[in-house]
Amino acid sequence: GGIITQTPKFLIGQEGQKLTLKCQQNFNHDTMYWYRQDSGKGLRLIYYSITENDLQKGDLSEGYDASREKKSSFSLTVTSAQKNEMAVFLCASSIKGLGYEQYFGPGTRLTVL
């Protein structure tokens, strides 16, 4: 088995601040994802990375940057936090098998004051 860890668990920022979220997986999975989930809503894909050093935009990439530093880690940066923003950011990974079965981390909860 493996595990996905996300740090920090809770993140409080100020309006306009640049904030970085980190994700690590020890599944040895090739593909990693960042999703945003607003309260009571579904998941929206921000960025994903098919393999190390690859980066692909999702449906919600504006306002974010991402970096796949190595196979096991994928970082997401909020380039300028928006006032009163609250959301959970979920990281996932998958390996190419029959398809792309995803495994999720516990999430980072962002609050912007």
Added chain:
Amino acid sequence: GDQVKQSPSALSLQEGTNSALRCNFSIATTTVQWFLQNPRGSLMNLFYLVPGTKENGRLKSTFNSKESYSTLHIRDAQLEDSGTYFCAAETSGGNYKPTFGKGTSLVVHP
């Protein structure tokens, strides 16, 4: 419109009863994954399906690719089944990103 439509959007069940959740796909789908997001926010994998049926305890899921839908049956609902159920469809064409439905919010009450 939504490529993955989940129904119902919300459901209330009495403990011990049965129900079914459904996902309809308007895109050609090769695999389906079902998740349960518990009230704490953690997403747990329930099923990963190619066309066919899988069963795990009180849960059973079917994916019918020809008719473009998947169902998740819950038997003998328990309080701990409460949460939001999501399906995610992987489309043909070899892309790497599943498309999520908007979820079914389930409350099981005594």
